[in-house]
Amino acid sequence: MTATTTERIVLRWGSKLPMLAVAGWVVAVAGVPAGAWRLRGVWLVYLFITVVLLAIMGQWVRSVREHYIREAPLPRFLQRKLREAYPHLGTRDCELVERGLRQFFLACLRSKKQFVAMPSRAADALWHEFILHTQAYQGWCDNALGFFLHHTPAEALGSRARHNDGLRRAWYWACKEESIDPKAPSRLPLLFALDAKFAIAGGFSYLPDCTDIARKNDAGGDGGGTYCGTSFSDGSYSGSAGDFGGADSSGDGGSDGDGGGGCGGGGD
Incomplete structure (x- = not known):
């Protein structure tokens, strides 16, 4: 561009x-x-x-x-680094992971510095490689967001309300980007589908609707389980369930970490 x-x-x-x-x-x-x-x-x-x-x-x-x-093009070396981490990924696969990372950045922009969690280990790996190249990443943040976005690791739904709010924002805006109803999803947005689609080791697997499907694991595990898109709207977790932590949510607001903006991943 x-x-x-x-x-x-x-x-x-x-x-x-x-x-x-x-x-x-x-x-x-x-x-x-x-x-x-x-x-x-x-x-x-x-x-x-x-x-x-x-x-x-x-x-x-x-x-x-x-x-x-x-x-805007991301640095070309990022996809090479991603393939080093996950050798089974092809060129087209890496392009989809990059698109998923862009969905995450869009969620951060639209959440107006509120905390947004990263739901995908694959996209997280790409993000981590990007942030290691500080000058290029700083320039991207300035242009894309207007503030520096600190990196913290990917995480799935769990018992910590703040992280669940962050994941709800990621879910809400990723769904909106693909014209999916976040309360009644017929399919997963790309960002939430990546890990299962590409069999990412330790990744997070989601289904759009688990109403009639028993949970395969306790929510809050360290990966490898299946989580439900409908869990973002059923009110079973504390936090901004009513509006998914979207544009009108008071959420946790404020800054996260080192004062470089409240949007970040879902790690500790």
Whole structure:
């Protein structure tokens, strides 16, 4: 993907645009003659225009970042590293794992710095290799997310509410990306299907709906078990079950780890 000049500006300055807009509003207000403020509602007009412009600007910035996440090339060596970790994967397999990792980055962007857990060991391995190359990874985070995304290991559903909230966000946004109903899934989104599809050792296996299928293991194991997409919405786990930790969730919010943004994987 070759970004236009405008897109490069948005990617570089996107996180600062709201602040710049507010500064511009202050300057504009300061330039209004004092007598004009006696006119009824002038300040409300200025405030309304500012709020509308900020909303439009925010949507525009997110749209550009989403396009970047979907289309910008990742370093070519990552797929080679992935095949070294999992020699049975072919070129097409590695491309699908990369697509799954992009789904995860999209979930992080859409969750607005709330914690998002990584549900796939295969995508996690690719992510881990990426973060080891700090300069390239820092540039990607700046462009794709507007903040540095720290890495923590993949994890499946368990007893820890915070991690379950993070997995619900991953589930919710991965489903939305593929137009799947997250409450009644007919199939798995790619990010949650990777480990079973490619028989990843110690990976996490999911089924879209386990209503009529007995659990093969206790939720919260260390891998190798089968987990259910419908478990994200049945309320059996504490956390933001009602909205899957989606856009409107209060969730755990805030930052995670070293202050580089709240989105991360599901490890300890």
